[in-house]
Amino acid sequence: MNSLSPLITLLAGYLLGSFPSGYLAGRWLMGVDIRQQGSGSTGATNVLRVVGKGPALVVFLLDVGKGAAAVLLAKALLYQAGQTPWTDSGVVAAGLAALAGHIWPIWLGWKGGKAVATGLGMLLGLTWSVGLACFGIFLAVLSASRIVSLSSTVAAISLPLLMLGWFASNGMGLRWPYLALALLTSALVIWRHRSNLERLLAGTEPKLGQPKS
Numbered sequence: 001m002n003s004l005s006p007l008i009t010l011l012a013g014y015l016l017g018s019f020p021s022g023y024l025a026g027r028w029l030m031g032v033d034i035r036q037q038g039s040g041s042t043g044a045t046n047v048l049r050v051v052g053k054g055p056a057l058v059v060f061l062l063d064v065g066k067g068a069a070a071v072l073l074a075k076a077l078l079y080q081a082g083q084t085p086w087t088d089s090g091v092v093a094a095g096l097a098a099l100a101g102h103i104w105p106i107w108l109g110w111k112g113g114k115a116v117a118t119g120l121g122m123l124l125g126l127t128w129s130v131g132l133a134c135f136g137i138f139l140a141v142l143s144a145s146r147i148v149s150l151s152s153t154v155a156a157i158s159l160p161l162l163m164l165g166w167f168a169s170n171g172m173g174l175r176w177p178y179l180a181l182a183l184l185t186s187a188l189v190i191w192r193h194r195s196n197l198e199r200l201l202a203g204t205e206p207k208l209g210q211p212k213s
Helices: 005-018 021-030 044-050 053-081 087-105 116-126 128-145 148-169 176-192 196-204
Strands: none
Touching: 005 053, 021 044, 021 053, 021 116, 044 053, 044 176, 053 087, 053 116, 053 128, 087 116, 087 176, 087 196, 116 148, 116 176, 148 196, 176 196
16 A cells, blocks of 8 residues: 555545535526525535426435545555555545535535535445445435435434444444444534524424425
8 A cells, every 4th residue: 555545545535525516506507506595505405406306316426426436446545455443544534535525615615515415425335235224214214204304314313323233243343443434424414404403493494395494
């Protein structure tokens, strides 16, 4: 492993995460700054609200893809000499850099999205079974409630437990960097949804398909 590889993966993770797919969808298709529309987020949910279903799906897939790409690139560069706690930490750091890039993109004045789709992609690249389980929980809650923020929050809360279950089911020892990633990702997603949680408690959070009041 090249001594510069950890730095390269960090930078690549941030730049991948900061690719402004939602902003570009709003600008190219509607001529608007999506950060000034709806919830102000550049994520797929706000794109759905402001631009439409097709663009929202494309943005969702791109955001998932950039999270997965950041982790898979880090794995390719850092696991060449084998998996160790240090290389695990490097992969995790690259994933967190992608989340940071999505939330605080340098191109958009540090104002981006809420990192749900990018976080899903990061998980799929890291441990695909945990990523799919987390997405399944999101879909189940969304089907019952039709509230994206609630579904995202419940999935985020479930993530550390799913990661622990993955360790147990595979009979492996605890990989602390992976668990730390799960905890930090959960905290980031919940923190980014704090205004949504306030509206949920007040009963004013819109359901899927309803305009944001």
